[in-house]
Amino acid sequence: MQQKILDLTQKLMKIESISHTQDECHFEEELLGIIQQWDYFKEHPQYCGMQEIEEDTLHRKNVYALVKGKEDQTLIMINHHDVVSLHAYGSLQEVAYDSDALKKALLEEDVEEEVKRDILSNEWLFGRGSCDMKGGMAAEMVLLEEYAKHPGNVNLLFVSVCDEETYSKGMRHAQTLLAQLKEAYGLNYVFAINPEPSAHVGRGHVGSFGSIGKCLAMLHVAGIPSHISAIENSINPISLLSEITRLIECSEDFVDTYIKEKTTPPVFNYFRDSKDVYDYSVAHYASACCSVMMFDSSLEDVIRKLKEKCQKGIDYYHERQQLKMKECKRHYHQRDIAIYTFDELKKICAEKGVLPEMKLDEKFLFEGSRYIEKCLENVPEIQPCVVITFIPPYYPSILSSRINHERVDQIAMQVDQVLRQENLHLQKEFYFQGVSDGSYLRKFDHRDLKYLMFDEKEYYLDHQLKEDIPVLLCGPWGKDLHLRSERVNIHSLCTTTYSILETILNAFQ
Numbered sequence: 465m466q467q468k469i470l471d472l473t474q475k476l477m478k479i480e481s482i483s484h485t486q487d488e489c490h491f492e493e494e495l496l497g498i499i500q501q502w503d504y505f506k507e508h509p510q511y512c513g514m515q516e517i518e519e520d521t522l523h524r525k526n527v528y529a530l531v532k533g534k535e536d537q538t539l540i541m542i543n544h545h546d547v548v549s550l551h552a553y554g555s556l557q558e559v560a561y562d563s564d565a566l567k568k569a570l571l572e573e574d575v576e577e578e579v580k581r582d583i584l585s586n587e588w589l590f591g592r593g594s595c596d597m598k599g600g601m602a603a604e605m606v607l608l609e610e611y612a613k614h615p616g617n618v619n620l621l622f623v624s625v626c627d628e629e630t631y632s633k634g635m636r637h638a639q640t641l642l643a644q645l646k647e648a649y650g651l652n653y654v655f656a657i658n659p660e661p662s663a664h665v666g667r668g669h670v671g672s673f674g675s676i677g678k679c680l681a682m683l684h685v686a687g688i689p690s691h692i693s694a695i696e697n698s699i700n701p702i703s704l705l706s707e708i709t710r711l712i713e714c715s716e717d718f719v720d721t722y723i724k725e726k727t728t729p730p731v732f733n734y735f736r737d738s739k740d741v742y743d744y745s746v747a748h749y750a751s752a753c754c755s756v757m758m759f760d761s762s763l764e765d766v767i768r769k770l771k772e773k774c775q776k777g778i779d780y781y782h783e784r785q786q787l788k789m790k791e792c793k794r795h796y797h798q799r800d801i802a803i804y805t806f807d808e809l810k811k812i813c814a815e816k817g818v819l820p821e822m823k824l825d826e827k828f829l830f831e832g833s834r835y836i837e838k839c840l841e842n843v844p845e846i847q848p849c850v851v852i853t854f855i856p857p858y859y860p861s862i863l864s865s866r867i868n869h870e871r872v873d874q875i876a877m878q879v880d881q882v883l884r885q886e887n888l889h890l891q892k893e894f895y896f897q898g899v900s901d902g903s904y905l906r907k908f909d910h911r912d913l914k915y916l917m918f919d920e921k922e923y924y925l926d927h928q929l930k931e932d933i934p935v936l937l938c939g940p941w942g943k944d945l946h947l948r949s950e951r952v953n954i955h956s957l958c959t960t961t962y963s964i965l966e967t968i969l970n971a972f973q
Contacts, residue, residue, distance in 0.1 A: 474563065
């Protein structure tokens with residue numbers, strides 16, 4: 465079994481599937497082709513197939529396969545088949561999918577001592593996708609094939625989604641797939657396992673019974689432009705936004721705590737003005753985006769905190785401008801600066817009959833910023849101002865113990881028993897902090913919609929999933945995800961991970 469998992473992992477790695485490219489489509493065809501060759505699906509072809517992603521320019525698909533049991537209880541095995549780009553490999557891109565060739569090439573370069581030790585140990589499989597996450601996918605596929613030979617009581621559903629590394633379009637559409645399969649075959653989803661790579665903390669093998677929430681907040685500032693020689697007459701959106709971002713970046717006010725776990729504080733990963741070319745004027749608009757992580761905070765909570773920081777930033781901006789202009793013997797023309805949510809801005813435009821049509825594509829950052837500017841251009845009387853909204857990607861948080869505490873405790877105990885046979889133990893986490901597709905195994909909160917710069921159709925936040933499904937994120941021991949030294953421990957993948965998957969399956973028999 466171990467060699468079968470290792471061979472399949474290497475086979476899957478060599479089928480390219482870089483995220484948000486046509487490669488994903490080719491991989492999907494190859495993956496389904498492998499599954500369709502198994503005897504079970506030759507006899508039951510209706511139980512496997514592909515779900516097309518609606519309005520996807522690349523025409524990507526999710527791949528699924530169901531082994532029917534005697535009862536309605538259903539265990540879901542989730543994975544994603546896209547991988548990140550090869551840019552990190554630089555001149556080694558040609559061997560990025562070939563573990564042996566890559567290890568040899570890395571040894572000829574200046575790599576970290578830990579990487580060198582792992583190469584020389586022959587205990588690690590290197591290459592793009594080895595760890596994240598074609599290894600976990602291979603382990604699931606081998607278990608599915610073995611279970612299909614002698615199905616038991618439980619249904620076993622394999623779902624491989626696209627686009628996880630970008631906007632999670634695949635998993636958002638998989639909500640519809642899960643609802644359709646549930647209705648078609650009378651399935652009762654009792655648990656989901658996602659073998660994303662796990663870290664080791666000492667002898668602890670990390671398993672996460674939940675997944676952190678994440679929102680991408682956009683702050684859009686409309687200033688008052690002027691020629692740079694008359695700076696005292698302007699409201700500089702770049703300077704104002706800088707004051708606001710300084711107050712928000714890494715602020716503990718946004719940190720959620722659950723038991724002993726804390727979310728990462730907010731960090732900005734986008735900041736620019738609206739100019740296409742340089743000129744001698746102060747910019748009119750500037751926007752910035754920051755990632756805010758959540759356990760229990762709602763979007764309403766985040767909006768409230770953002771408003772408080774924006775108001776404080778506005779106050780600081782006025783104070784600083786007054787002081788600086790006074791030092792320069794100039795008179796600062798102070799103006800009131802209002803703060804609006806995106807929903808409030810839309811209502812102002814709608815009441816005046818000047819709300820522009822909104823059609824967002826996948827360039828949410830640029831399209832979202834431009835749409836706000838169109839709205840503001842139609843209501844210049846409310847400027848200067850700050851507009852707060854959220855753009856994709858958006859991930860709700862999920863905590864399995866709140867869905868079924870007894871089941872989580874049972875699974876945790878059994879996984880720990882497996883790990884103790886390897887002289888390890890389960891390092892239990894409540895939340896996976898890396899952001900995952902597990903977020904979409906819960907019902908969507910309609911109350912959040914008014915804060916989002918898209919509706920459920922544009923972003924495909926499907927509401928067909930009528931239940932929350934407890935999930936465990938626990939896979940093989942991996943290192944250096946997304947880097948050129950990405951690797952997975954062979955024993956952890958081929959023995960430990962497979963045993964964990966098999967144990968969870970047997971728990972429902």
